[in-house]
Amino acid sequence: MAQNTAIKVNETSRSAVGRDGVLDIAARLFREQGYGSVSLRKIAEAAGIKAGSIYYHFGSKDEIVAAVLDAGIRVVHASMRDAITDLRADTDGETVLRAAIRAHLHALLDVSDYTSANVRIFGQVPQSVRDANLPTRRAYEAEWDSLLSQLKKDGTLKQDVDIRRLRLMLIGTLNATLDWFDPDRGSADALSRTYADVFLNGILQRQDT
Amino acid sequence: MAQNTAIKVNETSRSAVGRDGVLDIAARLFREQGYGSVSLRKIAEAAGIKAGSIYYHFGSKDEIVAAVLDAGIRVVHASMRDAITDLRADTDGETVLRAAIRAHLHALLDVSDYTSANVRIFGQVPQSVRDANLPTRRAYEAEWDSLLSQLKKDGTLKQDVDIRRLRLMLIGTLNATLDWFDPDRGSADALSRTYADVFLNGILQRQDT
DNA sequence: GTCTATATCTGGATAGAC
DNA sequence: GTCTATCCAGATATAGAC
Numbered sequence: 001m002a003q004n005t006a007i008k009v010n011e012t013s014r015s016a017v018g019r020d021g022v023l024d025i026a027a028r029l030f031r032e033q034g035y036g037s038v039s040l041r042k043i044a045e046a047a048g049i050k051a052g053s054i055y056y057h058f059g060s061k062d063e064i065v066a067a068v069l070d071a072g073i074r075v076v077h078a079s080m081r082d083a084i085t086d087l088r089a090d091t092d093g094e095t096v097l098r099a100a101i102r103a104h105l106h107a108l109l110d111v112s113d114y115t116s117a118n119v120r121i122f123g124q125v126p127q128s129v130r131d132a133n134l135p136t137r138r139a140y141e142a143e144w145d146s147l148l149s150q151l152k153k154d155g156t157l158k159q160d161v162d163i164r165r166l167r168l169m170l171i172g173t174l175n176a177t178l179d180w181f182d183p184d185r186g187s188a189d190a191l192s193r194t195y196a197d198v199f200l201n202g203i204l205q206r207q208d209t
Numbered sequence: 210m211a212q213n214t215a216i217k218v219n220e221t222s223r224s225a226v227g228r229d230g231v232l233d234i235a236a237r238l239f240r241e242q243g244y245g246s247v248s249l250r251k252i253a254e255a256a257g258i259k260a261g262s263i264y265y266h267f268g269s270k271d272e273i274v275a276a277v278l279d280a281g282i283r284v285v286h287a288s289m290r291d292a293i294t295d296l297r298a299d300t301d302g303e304t305v306l307r308a309a310i311r312a313h314l315h316a317l318l319d320v321s322d323y324t325s326a327n328v329r330i331f332g333q334v335p336q337s338v339r340d341a342n343l344p345t346r347r348a349y350e351a352e353w354d355s356l357l358s359q360l361k362k363d364g365t366l367k368q369d370v371d372i373r374r375l376r377l378m379l380i381g382t383l384n385a386t387l388d389w390f391d392p393d394r395g396s397a398d399a400l401s402r403t404y405a406d407v408f409l410n411g412i413l414q415r416q417d418t
Numbered sequence: 419g420t421c422t423a424t425a426t427c428t429g430g431a432t433a434g435a436c
Numbered sequence: 437g438t439c440t441a442t443c444c445a446g447a448t449a450t451a452g453a454c
Contacts, residue, residue, distance in 0.1 A: 018437095034333050036245035039429055052432080053438045061430065094413065123388065124243050124333055158414050165403060166412065168389050169382065176381030179332065194374060202411035203375065204303065205367050227419095248447060261450080262420045270448065 035124035072118030079107040093156025109188035239326040244333035281327030288316040302365025318397035
């Protein structure tokens with residue numbers, strides 16, 4: 001009886017990945033191989049089940065991709081928001097901005113297959129799937145706009161910066177690291193410091209130093 | 210006879226796009242729709258011929274994509290190199306860097322379907338096609354590294370910048386504009402000025418001003 | 419140089435047994 | 437919840453006529 005149970009557990013752990021397990025595997029494959037190269041057959045194989053079985057959990061491939069994309073933004077959004085709300089109320093603006101940058105890169109490069117999958121495949125999925133992901137993205141963009149507006153208001157940032165353009169430049173720059181980041185060449189944390197340095201102070205040698 | 214010729218010309222201009230014409234159309238479609246969504250049938254239809262006819266000009270779809278990718282880098286490389294070699298020998302470093310940034314964005318956003326197609330679909334094509342494009346990319350990267358090294362040497366840039374990392378950040382940032390750039394909201398030229406400002410001086414309000 | 423016709427393959431999706 | 441079997445659409449690629 002005890003042995004019987006043990007066998008059942010083994011069988012379960014191998015095949016009954018469940019809906020969330022399938023999503024985890026799909027996110028990892030999308031991050032590694034892109035959207036077009038990942039078929040339902042590949043996802044099923046990696047999950048240890050057959051392609052047809054996927055349809056017990058999801059109605060279509062689009063439904064899987066949409067779920068991955070939404071989770072990807074939610075993770076990075078939570079990471080960035082937590083990072084700045086955890087700070088003391090009197091923290092200076094520069095430190096807050098550095099924390100937000102670090103949190104975004106951390107989610108993208110260290111933590112989440114969902115976030116990296118989103119960044120990698122968003123431009124490859126059908127229009128309808130992109131559209132479904134837009135509300136979630138807008139919420140994250142609004143969080144950044146809110147932060148940057150505050151930093152502009154309190155005098156941390158130059159007064160002539162365009163908030164929207166700065167946000168697009170910032171997130172675009174951070175996301176682009178996904179194409180070449182290699183943990184063997186330096187941590188995401190160190191990278192975030194370099195990026196913050198450049199954004200905050202520029203790369204020009206200054207006479208006044 | 211004159212009419213006969215006219216008819217022939219019309220027929221020719223509609224269907225005999227030739228190898229280069231097919232490439233132009235393929236580049237435009239890849240830029241607009243990505244790699245996976247563009248079939249040979251779509252390319253052929255846009256070119257006014259049938260899918261099978263493509264194989265008179267190319268041996269495979271990969272061959273088309275590879276040609277588009279290579280041309281894309283060659284165009285932006287030439288644009289950037291010309292921009293900096295056209296300057297007087299005594300031009301200050303900051304101006305040279307601004308010219309290089311402007312040239313890259315100009316090729317990407319204003320001029321070339323090939324360059325924008327490359328940036329958009331490089332991460333979507335089969336590994337073998339990516340590999341075939343690498344030598345061309347390396348040459349362009351070397352051009353940037355050479356420029357940045359010179360600017361570091363002559364004291365334009367901070368002495369602690371990592372050339373490779375700065376190049377990756379710079380090109381990644383510029384390429385990311387492709388995802389959202391809208392000519393109705395401002396020219397690529399104006400955008401390049403904003404980007405150069407941020408990279409050179411940062412976004413922090415300075416006390417010493 | 420382009421056409422038609424077709425071979426071959428792969429992918430998403432469904433139905434019904436277990 | 438998962439399997440097998442199968443349908444169907446769409447894609448690359450080839451062959452031979454014109």
